[in-house]
Amino acid sequence: MKKLVKAAICYGFSICLFFSSILYARAVPEVSAPSYILIEASTGQIICEQEADAERSPASITKIMTLLVIFDHLKSGRIHLDDQIMTSAYAKSMGGSQVFLEEGEVQTLETLIKCIAVASGNDACVAVAEYIAGSESEFVKLMNQRAEELRMDHTHFEDCCGLSDSDTHYTSARDVATMSKELITKYPEVLDYTQIWMEDISHVTRQGTSVFTLSSTNKLLKQYEWATGLKTGSTNKAKYCLSATANKDGIELIAVVMAAPDNKIRFQDAMSLLNYGYSVSNIYVDENKDTLPAQIIKGGVDDTVNLSYAGEFRYLDTKGNNLTEIEKTISLPAQIEAPITEGQAIGEAVYQLGGQRIGSISIVAAKAVDKAGYKDYVIKTIRYFLL
Numbered sequence: 539m540k541k542l543v544k545a546a547i548c549y550g551f552s553i554c555l556f557f558s559s560i561l562y563a564r565a566v567p568e569v570s571a572p573s574y575i576l577i578e579a580s581t582g583q584i585i586c587e588q589e590a591d592a593e594r595s596p597a598s599i600t601k602i603m604t605l606l607v608i609f610d611h612l613k614s615g616r617i618h619l620d621d622q623i624m625t626s627a628y629a630k631s632m633g634g635s636q637v638f639l640e641e642g643e644v645q646t647l648e649t650l651i652k653c654i655a656v657a658s659g660n661d662a663c664v665a666v667a668e669y670i671a672g673s674e675s676e677f678v679k680l681m682n683q684r685a686e687e688l689r690m691d692h693t694h695f696e697d698c699c700g701l702s703d704s705d706t707h708y709t710s711a712r713d714v715a716t717m718s719k720e721l722i723t724k725y726p727e728v729l730d731y732t733q734i735w736m737e738d739i740s741h742v743t744r745q746g747t748s749v750f751t752l753s754s755t756n757k758l759l760k761q762y763e764w765a766t767g768l769k770t771g772s773t774n775k776a777k778y779c780l781s782a783t784a785n786k787d788g789i790e791l792i793a794v795v796m797a798a799p800d801n802k803i804r805f806q807d808a809m810s811l812l813n814y815g816y817s818v819s820n821i822y823v824d825e826n827k828d829t830l831p832a833q834i835i836k837g838g839v840d841d842t843v844n845l846s847y848a849g850e851f852r853y854l855d856t857k858g859n860n861l862t863e864i865e866k867t868i869s870l871p872a873q874i875e876a877p878i879t880e881g882q883a884i885g886e887a888v889y890q891l892g893g894q895r896i897g898s899i900s901i902v903a904a905k906a907v908d909k910a911g912y913k914d915y916v917i918k919t920i921r922y923f924l925l
Contacts, residue, residue: 567814597771600700632660655731732767838876
């Protein structure tokens with residue numbers, strides 16, 4: 539009898555393992571592309587990946603870095619959205635995906651950004667590259683420099699639009715996710731352009747004025763409810779690539795697919811990744827709006843300095859933990875010596891879940907405090923006796 543009970547228990551346990559393995563297998567996203575990665579944008583946390591460091595031809599997802607360099611220059615004030623940009627003969631000569639700019643045609647920078655972000659115009663890319671850096675080759679140097687800053691170790695660019703079939707023009711799914719994250723988190727306004735499905739622009743040339751309709755290459759904008767962009771790409775060498783961004787319930791995901799076998803599959807792969815991400819993800823956000831105690835300053839012109847958090851804290855959980863159990867601990871020194879600079883890290887807020895540290899955010903000085911001199915001590919003494 540005992541043997542039968544044990545056998546029944548073992549059999550039942552085996553059945554449970556069998557069905558749990560089936561459920562787990564179904565939970566893993568089905569992706570046909572050989573290289574992919576899924577990350578959460580605000581934290582950079584990887585949710586799933588496969589051959590994410592394999593170096594592959596990127597085709598037009600190269601333009602993500604082109605857009606990043608453009609928006610870097612916009613932020614610096616060196617260029618402006620209403621700048622007038624003239625198309626060169628070289629820019630006009632670009633093949634592949636284009637918006638058919640004519641030599642000598644003038645468009646605003648904002649219009650050309652739309653041409654890049656919506657219609658993947660190679661001619662528009664080169665026109666902007668020449669405007670910013672003087673030539674495409676000099677602009678590509680800026681792209682590679684930015685890639686190096688972002689530690690994109692499996693990336694090297696040879697052009698600004700992705701037409702190159704050179705073996706020295708390559709990137710990886712992880713690096714594409716890295717530059718996509720940098721673009722949409724540092725310059726979220728880029729999504730105003732990548733979400734455009736269709737828009738008309740006007741060509742004004744010596745032959746007259748004509749209307750050209752920009753049509754998005756990113757079919758996810760119509761196929762996926764929470765899609766926000768970002769960029770497609772395809773060549774015979776690269777096959778079909780996509781960096782897809784989406785935002786649902788405050789969770790912003792980036793799904794990168796490289797070398798998918800056909801156009802439809804890359805979008806199906808991206809949707810599978812995004813759906814999987816949203817099915818397992820839960821995000822904790824602490825906006826850090828609570829008041830912090832003033833910090834005592836030793837040897838400063840002021841005796842204390844107000845503190846602030848360096849920013850909000852975000853933590854992505856994909857294991858089903860109870861995020862209400864996250865605990866925050868403030869860690870500050872008893873005092874600090876002057877001088878201190880505005881924004882200098884004074885302490886940190888440490889977050890724990892289940893007794894394990896899951897992250898932290900710096901606590902910084904709200905203003906600078908200079909080191910006190912002889913006159914400052916005299917003034918302090920006088921104030922002490924007068925008050």
